[in-house]
Amino acid sequence: MIYLVISLISTGVLLGCLAGPALDRVGRPAAHPGIAIACWVAALAGTFIAVLGVVVVALLAPPAPGHGLLEWLRNCLPHHRDGAIIMAAAASLALLTACGSRLARGLPRLRRAVRRRRRHREMLRLVATEHERHADVLVLDHPVPVAYSLPSRRHAIVVSTGTQDVLSAEEFDAVLVHERAHLRQRHHTLLLTLDAAHALLPWPPTVRRAKRSLPLLLEMAADDAAARECGRGTLVDALRRFAATPGVAGALGAAGPSTEALAERVRRLEAAEVGGPRRAGRAVASVFVTLAVAAPLAVATATIAELSHIC
Template identity: 85%
Template structure:
């Protein structure tokens, strides 16, 4: 039993404290952002699973009140000393209050983000018009050059008349491919998940580093899709023209202050050849993703299952 608990705590520590720093330093994640994104998402998922497992194990370990909830009917708690029961109950109460406080802080934040996106889409229905040549694009009649995407099943991309006038036809197509990549690869959902995890668990280094690195990797992945379709030079020119684009909360834009790392993205496009990842890199990433999710899930399940039978 003790080995299961040690394994669970060790898994939580490895994923929460070491996985992020290692991913931030290893190799060149910008060379293959899609692989890096998968590894970061797996590290975040594993950190959350391991954290939940540790909390559940702490609440279920005897003689905590959570232990053997069904066993109470069979006289489990009387087998423990009163002092131990009181101390375990106090510790469990503190842990529950802390967990509830984090959930109460994180869930409203996600709710506000979802409501803001919904209001934004409702506003667009009133003021935007459909693009004549692209069925998934809405056009805002405004001189400021704006191009961004929102999480939506239809009409997910928004551009302004100023952006259409500023960009050439090839550059405009590159921006549309970039935004479609965001929508197709569910980047908005990944950012929402990242915000929720950061709100609930802001302390682990993996979560903090993911908050810093993952948004830039999402932009690089969309850049690669646009570069393959329209050419790197065309995309770079479009990014330069849209560099002063104002940010839109809850949206992903090809350029502007909301994207972050624009200079790094442009430098990467100008100096790094966009290529497919090697088989060895894909195999290593697949192994890490599988292990990062399966290991904490197995450790948490085994620990909780064992605790449920101990009194």
């Protein structure tokens, strides 16, 4: 039993403290952001599985109050000293309080983000007009070139009249392909989940670094989709016209999370061919993703199952 607990804690430490820095140290796989996104998501999922497993084990391990529930009250309690029971109960209460405080902070933050998106969509219905040629595009009457997307059943992409004025027809199509890639690949949902994960568990380096790295990688993945369909040169020309465009909270825009990130995306597109990942890279990423999720899940399951035989 003790070895399973040590393995579970070690798995959480490896994924929560070492996986993120290792992924950053390897560097952003600029030609294949999809591989990096999959690895980051797997590292985050494995970290949360391991942490949840440690919490469950801490609450269920004897003589903690969660062990055996009613049967524990009848059979297990007399086998432990009063001091041990009091200490376990106090530790369980502290752990539940800590988890509750994180949930109390993270869930309202998630609700606020969803509410902001809803209000944003409602505002757009009042001030924006439908695009003549694209049924999923709304047009804002504003001279600053802006293009971004919001998850919505209809009219999920927003552009300004300034965008239509400064972009050629080919560049405008490349921007729309970029935004549609965000929507098709569920990038908004991933960012919302990442924000909630950071609110719940902000301390592990993997979570902190994912919060910083994933938004840019998502933009690169959308860039790849647009470059494959419309050409790298066309997309680069379009992106350069968004150099001074402000970001939109809760949305994914062609300008990206920052001016520095936009410059990095442009350098990447100019420096390398955009193509699919190599077979070796796909294989290594598949192994990492599988182990990052399966290992903590298996260890946590075995540890919790072992608790049923211990009193």
